Amino acid sequence: MKNQSWRHHYLPVFYLKGFTKESNKFKIYNVQEKRFIKNGKEFSPESYFFEKDGNTIKFNESETDFLETEHYSHFDNNAAKLIDKINSSNNDNRFNVDEDDMPALNHFVSLMYWRLPHRKEELKDFIKNNNLNTLGLAIKDKKGINDKKLEEELKNSEQFLNVYKYYNSLMDSMRGFECRTPYTIIESTDKFPYLCSDNPVIFEKNVMPKVYEDDYLFPLSGNRLFIKTNRREKFPAYLRLMVDTLVYKQAIKYVSCTDERYIDILENNFEKYNISVEELKINIFNKLK
Numbered sequence: 001m002k003n004q005s006w007r008h009h010y011l012p013v014f015y016l017k018g019f020t021k022e023s024n025k026f027k028i029y030n031v032q033e034k035r036f037i038k039n040g041k042e043f044s045p046e047s048y049f050f051e052k053d054g055n056t057i058k059f060n061e062s063e064t065d066f067l068e069t070e071h072y073s074h075f076d077n078n079a080a081k082l083i084d085k086i087n088s089s090n091n092d093n094r095f096n097v098d099e100d101d102m103p104a105l106n107h108f109v110s111l112m113y114w115r116l117p118h119r120k121e122e123l124k125d126f127i128k129n130n131n132l133n134t135l136g137l138a139i140k141d142k143k144g145i146n147d148k149k150l151e152e153e154l155k156n157s158e159q160f161l162n163v164y165k166y167y168n169s170l171m172d173s174m175r176g177f178e179c180r181t182p183y184t185i186i187e188s189t190d191k192f193p194y195l196c197s198d199n200p201v202i203f204e205k206n207v208m209p210k211v212y213e214d215d216y217l218f219p220l221s222g223n224r225l226f227i228k229t230n231r232r233e234k235f236p237a238y239l240r241l242m243v244d245t246l247v248y249k250q251a252i253k254y255v256s257c258t259d260e261r262y263i264d265i266l267e268n269n270f271e272k273y274n275i276s277v278e279e280l281k282i283n284i285f286n287k288l289k
Helices: 013-019 066-087 091-096 099-115 117-128 148-155 158-175 237-249 260-273 277-288
Strands: 007-009 026-030 050-052 057-059 062-064 184-187 195-197 216-221 224-227 254-257
Touching: 013 066, 013 195, 013 216, 026 260, 057 158, 066 091, 066 099, 066 158, 066 216, 066 224, 091 184, 099 117, 099 158, 099 216, 117 158, 195 237, 216 237, 216 277, 237 260, 237 277, 254 260, 260 277
Parallel strands: none
Antiparallel strands: 007 050, 026 254, 057 062, 184 224, 195 254, 216 224
16 A cells, blocks of 8 residues: 655745754744743754645545645745745846746745645635635536535535645636736845744735735745845845744744744844734835835
8 A cells, every 4th residue: 555645744845944054954942832842952844844644635435645745746846946046046146036937936925825724714714705616616517507505515625625725826826827016035144043933924914815916025045035025125134133023923833943042032122122913014014115
């Protein structure tokens, strides 16, 4: 019997490697328990930010991992090549990317956003409050009439939810095919520790953001940022601190970091702002425009 994959990363391993330094590892901070896992032990990127059988589809008594191994992996591999090209280049040649590369990067952001485990309830509500036609699908009987009963059964299925989180990302690519939103790739300082979280993309809009048209900030690695808004100025150190603070504060459970002291710095920095997380986000986007 063929062994199936079960460690399904919602943050791909290739992506997480961009937030390691010399040791190719990072420490894991549990934001709920406010402590570093195993007293600050370093972990490989394979060790965290995955969901057991997160993309496994069950049909009656059988299971399949095709969604993970044949679909997510395909787009992740393409994104890995693009992000590696950006991370290994410099701003002198615009990181070797152009406008034609942006749909692939936008699609990767959408894939990441919708496969985050904590987005499940948001997606459930979206499916519940829309008919299949709005979702880009249809179920019809032999006469070509919509089958309402089967439609509701499908919408309430856990397996449909797993498939639709992937399909919705494909729809995002189609929705944004003609969209040409300004973008900027910025190289920030390499002197700070590298930090990532289980909720890394910063959207200006909180609920059901439109990846293909809404402004967002996406950490490509520890010192590269993709900003979907029109900015050509240098990225100052204080703004990098603000971004890292927000990535840390919007984490659901885990934050990776290459230096334990950095979490305290960010926490103290946030307390010094004396503002809410939402206000911090507003300030960041105001400074990016």
